[in-house]
Amino acid sequence: MAIAYKLVIDCTEPIALADFWARALGYQVEDHSSLIDRLLATGVVGAGDHTTVDGHKAWRHAAGIRHPDDPVDRDTGVGLGRRLLFNAVPEPKQGKNRLHLDLHVGAGRRDAEVRRLTELGATVLRVVEEPGTSHVTMADPEGNEFDVQ
Structure with a gap:
């Protein structure tokens, strides 16, 4: 079950x-x-x-x-x-997340979605282009990392 x-x-x-x-x-x-x-x-x-x-x-x-x-x-x-x-919780985030969300928006929508999320208060941390993956790692307003694919 x-x-x-x-x-x-x-x-x-x-x-x-x-x-x-x-x-x-x-x-x-x-x-x-x-x-x-x-x-x-x-x-x-x-x-x-x-x-x-x-x-x-x-x-x-x-x-x-x-x-x-x-x-x-x-x-x-x-x-x-x-x-x-x-x-x-009383303390702010410290260090890198050990668990994160991946937002699957599609390659054709990724850049527009990153712009929209930035307007909502997220920040771009890095663009990752590696064999088998292409995504943008972002942080929410409290610094929690997530990926946009």
């Missing part, structure tokens, strides 16, 4: 990084308003644990994005398929 998973990315600004990646991938930022309301009503969390983003309640310490075609748990707002979770 296959195992479901989500990719968790440690960061210092989860709401901002979730917004970047949602726009980069065409994903939707998860709306956790109903979950937050339920936990507030039972006293499990306090007012300082959330904020408001685009008219929806959002966790201060975490933000998720999901593929728009995948199902979502209506009680929590959590995606049930392809999903990235951005989790707040």
Whole structure:
């Protein structure tokens, strides 16, 4: 049996990084308003644990994005398929990622996609032309590396 998973990315600004990646991938930022309301009503969390983003309640310490075609748990707002979770940590990124995303946009679209991602806040780190691969290594606004192919 296959195992479901989500990719968790440690960061210092989860709401901002979730917004970047949602726009980069065409994903939707998860709306956790109903979950937050339920936990507030039972006293499990306090007012300082959330904020408001685009008219929806959002966790201060975490933000998720999901593929728009995948199902979502209506009680929590959590995606049930392809999903990235951005989790707040106190320290900034240090060193090279040991895991990264490869964005497969196609050779004919690569340059335009790199420009679009740069406009969203990514930076180009290097262009790689090696036998068997041609890609652009970029960094998101917090320095996490990813490749555009």
